Each structure stands twice: as structure tokens, then as C-alpha cells.
Amino acid sequence: MRPGAFASVASLAVLTACAADGGSAASVSSSDAPGDRLAAIADMDRRVLSVFHRLITANVEVCPDRGWTAGWSLHAANQYDGPLRDVLVVEGLQGDLPAVSAVAPDGPAAKAGLSRGDVILGIDRVVLQAGETAGRARYEGVEANLGRIDEALEDAAPVVLRVRREGAEREVRLTPEAACDYDVHLDVSDELNARADGSSVHVSSALVRFATTDDELAVILGHELAHNLLEHREILDREAPARRVFGNLAVAPGKLERAERDADRTGLQLMARAGFAYEVAPGFWRRFGEANWRVRWAQWGHPSAAVRAAQLDAVVAEIQASGVETGR
Ligand SMILES: [Zn+2]
Structure with a gap:
């Protein structure tokens, strides 16, 4: 604290x-x-x-x-x-x-x-x-x-x-x-x-x-929860020990992008199992990109909001096609 x-x-x-x-x-x-x-x-x-x-x-x-x-x-x-x-x-x-x-x-x-x-x-x-x-x-x-x-x-x-x-x-x-x-x-x-x-x-x-709705808030919390679940911090620290000092700049951007994509995807699966409307995620990221330049453009290891939204469109279609029990 x-x-x-x-x-x-x-x-x-x-x-x-x-x-x-x-x-x-x-x-x-x-x-x-x-x-x-x-x-x-x-x-x-x-x-x-x-x-x-x-x-x-x-x-x-x-x-x-x-x-x-x-x-x-x-x-x-x-x-x-x-x-x-x-x-x-x-x-x-x-x-x-x-x-x-x-x-x-x-x-x-x-x-x-x-x-x-x-x-x-x-x-x-x-x-x-x-x-x-x-x-x-x-x-x-x-x-x-x-x-x-x-x-x-x-x-x-x-x-x-x-x-x-x-x-x-x-x-x-x-x-x-x-x-x-x-x-x-x-x-x-x-x-x-x-x-x-x-x-x-x-x-x-x-x-x-x-985040105007609880579904949008679940997009954010689901993504961050996914980072923890996938043990990204431990993995990135092990692969790039300098990250402890220099932060994400010490990590190859490709690795970070993969971690972000995996957290986006797993985050939506976590939302679906908890019965949240996971299909709001692409629209949320587009709105977030319009409101905030930090996520609008690609940053070191972080794709632009538009790229994220397009990837999330694909994840939504994948979950819908899977017929997996979504808690709703
Ligand atoms: Zn992230």
C-alpha cells in the first residue's frame, strides 16, 4: 500500500x-x-x-x-x-x-x-x-x-x-x-x-x-487479470532481467505484443465464463483510442487501439463459434 x-x-x-x-x-x-x-x-x-x-x-x-x-x-x-x-x-x-x-x-x-x-x-x-x-x-x-x-x-x-x-x-x-x-x-x-x-x-x-458499463470495466479487469493468470510478469522478468530496472523498454517489442494479444484473448474468455458481454470489447477499444492518444497509436510493445480492436473482433467471433458455455 x-x-x-x-x-x-x-x-x-x-x-x-x-x-x-x-x-x-x-x-x-x-x-x-x-x-x-x-x-x-x-x-x-x-x-x-x-x-x-x-x-x-x-x-x-x-x-x-x-x-x-x-x-x-x-x-x-x-x-x-x-x-x-x-x-x-x-x-x-x-x-x-x-x-x-x-x-x-x-x-x-x-x-x-x-x-x-x-x-x-x-x-x-x-x-x-x-x-x-x-x-x-x-x-x-x-x-x-x-x-x-x-x-x-x-x-x-x-x-x-x-x-x-x-x-x-x-x-x-x-x-x-x-x-x-x-x-x-x-x-x-x-x-x-x-x-x-x-x-x-x-x-x-x-x-x-x-468504462461506462460493468461489461466495459470487465474488459479492463479481465485483461489485467489475464496478465497475472498467464504469469507474464514472471516470464518477461526471466527472459529479460533488465526489465526490473528499465521496465518494458528492456523487452523485445515482439514479446510484449504477444503478451498483450494473449492477455486480450484470455481476458475475453474470462469475461465470457463470468457471463459478461465480451462482444463489447472491440468497440470499447475503439472508443478508448479516440479518447486517449497513449493507446490510439502503437507504443513500444503495445499495438494501436485500432489493431487491438480488429484482433478482438476475431476473438469475439472465435468464442461465438466455439459454442463454449459462456455463463449467460
Ligand atoms: Zn496489457
Whole structure:
């Protein structure tokens, strides 16, 4: 996690934002009232989580790395400072204790009756540590609590959560769901950007807004998830060790183009299995190319939006002709 970023994770959610220098996205302006900023971020977080949760649960059988998800996104007061933290403390959040930021529809947390604002006090016999609600934004204590939750969500066995809602404590039984073992992070940023780092998928708030439907958002998240699933980072780092220092410029463009094409193709297959309208992908890339010069023209190892769209037309036809069960 890093300051100024906001993140939500499907299997184990983290969301961070920083009042002082938190990035401002079109819909998350730092001039907005803190409550409005948090609400805008929460809306996007819920959208990203919902789409990502569908992708990682519908495709669990084809993922090399599998884990168990609660279908929630969590955050804590101490990840923020200033007015954003103040608003959350009034809403009942406390120190390092994780609280629900969003739940995926029909996911384990939703089925357990959890909703935004519920504070997690403990899981099975483990008591989470609140720490102090003071000082600058910090993450260590929150991360330690998230690690304790992650350890408990280790298999299909139900866990018992101790939860506080509007001052009252109760116990909630949650049954984890099998999923691809990757997280998703929403980064508050004006840049139209998404990336995959091998274990997580990152998407900027600006790109979430640019994707007008959940199907379009699934094009983005499916592509990045495919990079992780196909282990592109590990493969490219092994083939071109200088990539760790010089980034993709150290990789032959042909290799990158192949990785991009494979991620586009696999991404659509992931969408199809999760029941998303994968046929929107070529049109999305054409619109994306018109709106953003960075993807309009071919870049090092990345084909132009028009070339991508044409390749995706072929993938759509291929999936339609395959007669494969598409989840719809
Ligand atoms: Zn890519």
C-alpha cells in the first residue's frame, strides 16, 4: 500500500486514501466535502469489487493460483488522516480495525448480511488490535489485522466474525468462496491507467469512470487479470532481467505484443465464463483510442487501439463459434 492511493482487494481488501495529498480524480475532487469524496470512492470501489469478484469466482478452475475470498473490500480509519478519517470515526471506524467498505453482490460477505460500515473486531478465536486512532495515515497495524483475517480464510470452512454495527456487537458466520487468488486495487488518479503486478490488478479511478458499463470495466479487469493468470510478469522478468530496472523498454517489442494479444484473448474468455458481454470489447477499444492518444497509436510493445480492436473482433467471433458455455 502507498499513501495517496485507494485500494480495494477482493479476497482481502484494503483501501487507502490520504486527505493531505490524496490524488484527485474527476469524480473525487479534493475540493469536495470529505463525506462526498468518501462516497464517490466507495461507489467506485463497490463497482470494481463486484466485477472483479465475478471474474475471479467464475474462472477459479482455470486459475493457477487459487484461494478463498470473503467477497468484501475492507478499510480502516488509520489508513486516512485529516477530515477523511474524522468522517469515518464518526461513522464508527476505529484505529487499525478493518471495516467493510463494499461487498460483492451474492458474495460470502453479502450472504452473511455484512454491509458497509461494519467493523470487524475478531475472527474465530483471534482478536484484532485497534491500536490508537491518532497521528498520520499509517498501515502497519491494519496490514497485521488483514494478515490475521487472511490466515483464517484458508479453506472452505466457515469462520465466525465478531462484528460491531452502530455500537452493538454480534457474531456473524461467513463461508468463504473459492476464487482465483488475486487482489484488485482502485487507485485514485486522473490517469487512464490499469496494470497487473503478478499478484494484484490495479485500475485508476479515471479509467473506472471511463468504462461506462460493468461489461466495459470487465474488459479492463479481465485483461489485467489475464496478465497475472498467464504469469507474464514472471516470464518477461526471466527472459529479460533488465526489465526490473528499465521496465518494458528492456523487452523485445515482439514479446510484449504477444503478451498483450494473449492477455486480450484470455481476458475475453474470462469475461465470457463470468457471463459478461465480451462482444463489447472491440468497440470499447475503439472508443478508448479516440479518447486517449497513449493507446490510439502503437507504443513500444503495445499495438494501436485500432489493431487491438480488429484482433478482438476475431476473438469475439472465435468464442461465438466455439459454442463454449459462456455463463449467460
Ligand atoms: Zn496489457
